[in-house]
Amino acid sequence: MDEDVLLQLWQEVVDSTEHRFDLTCPHRTPDLSPDIDSSKKKAVWHIEVSKGKILYPEGLSLSNPLLKGVLAREACRISLPPSLQSEKARMDIACEYGRQVVDDAVADQWLSLWKEASPIVKLHDGTKYRPHTFFDILWHLGKETAFNGMISRISRMDKHRIVIDFRDWVEWFLRYVLEYERPLSETEASIVDILLTNPEADGQALAERTDISPRWARSICKKMKERGQLMEFDVVVYSKIGIRAFQVILLSDINGQEDCSYLIEDCPFVFSNSSILTGGRGLHATLCMPDNPENLTHLDNLLDIAKSHGLRVFIFERQKSGNWLNLNDYESNTGSWSIDWESIRMEGQMLQREDLSFVYPELQLSDPDKNIELDETDIRLLSEFEKGKKTARSLQNTLGIRMDTILERLERLRDADVIRKSWEVHHIGLIEETIVFTEDEKAMNCTAALSLRLPRCFVDYDQDERLFMRIRLPRGGAFGLADALEPINSLSGIHLIGDRLWGRWHLSDWIDEWNPKTGQWRPTTKNLSRWYHSMETGTKDVF
Known part of the structure; x- marks a missing residue:
């Protein structure tokens, strides 16, 4: 391999990286000497720029279609501001830049290597960090503009000496993606308005309302879905299966600074919760409780303990929504x-x-007060459906029952509004x-x-x-x-x-408490001692 050519390629990607992001690369060509790293064998993905050297695998081919992307990745990684201290964050940003540089023909290969090198990370609050997924959404939303803007913001934080560790990075990055705005066209806005009003509207209905062809209407929906702007859900309506939903608001005094999140720490009934940011410290939580008198006593106990701690309590049970x-x-x-x-x-x-x-x-x-009779198979089917197994084939593979039975039950559950289509x-x-x-x-x-x-x-x-x-x-x-x-x-x-933070509530965790003989929920058998200890002592993570 001609090392001079490798250095020339390095110089090109450094110039391009510095120009695009207004960064300064610490290792330009005059300070860099290629060096064979025999431990890397022939894996071009593992090329690394470190300590004044390009460490490349023995037998590297300069015609490798991934080479330019890997060099661009390394140029970006080492040029990012030092206040971004998480090496994983730096590598994920750089991997996304490399993906943008490589030819489309090897994009899938690049993504596969990236996923292998940076697997999904689950944080303590249940958040799952999927860098490849979120960068893909950001790319579809704003292409280079969105990515360049992200790096520009990181550079501005560096000027203010804001240090970013991995947890800070995940929180900031997810918020940046979720809050990134992409204007809707008039036609897109019309389609969104129709679908949120009539979730069952098909391509023909969209076409009639927007004066475009059904094919074009479906194409617009597909593009909005690809960029994460329009999302389609088939949801299980809990109220139809005897699961009661409560909106709980806990408020401290207007000048109070007490964190009351300990009251729902390890509570198995929490569907989601959010901190209250104005009018004193507080908490809003949505609780989902299988309908049983003994289960509801735990809600009463939560409210009594909250009041005994000096908090104001408001509770609303969802009857109509x-x-x-x-x-x-x-x-x-x-x-x-x-x-x-x-x-x-x-x-x-x-x-x-x-x-x-x-x-x-x-x-x-x-109106949720329209329950239907459900047997054990229905509950198991709904549990698997909620996990993401939405097709009859995937449900059959899991449940081991006849295809026609699954199709009949799905149709009955949809007709009864137990399974409902929605858009966001x-x-x-x-x-x-x-x-x-x-x-x-x-x-x-x-x-x-x-x-x-x-x-x-x-x-x-x-x-x-x-x-x-x-x-x-x-x-x-x-x-x-x-x-x-x-x-x-x-x-x-x-x-x-x-x-909004999602709790640990999943229907699959409760199906063993369904009584198929009576068609009712049994009292929970879950161990609630940790939750009660947190509530009564006002502390978290005590076990």
């Missing part, structure tokens, strides 16, 4: 939101003064999340009417018709919402919340 997307204030092609908060405030004042909420369209809500839209600038709740009827009616003006709302009513709402807003929208709702008397609370 609904959600909607309002794109009236969304500017297609630019992706900006122009919500007229002052007019919403004035509208709220009018509703409060004149009591006119009854003239607004009635919210479209689903991301990356359109709705990055703040706020909760609003009230126990006052007039305040509830006014707030529900105004919710139709907001971008993305999830609404729950409990058995006493009390209201709980979770609202997604553009940056700064939480302040606008709080100001707009300020005239409405008797609101129990409006709070900005943090990232």
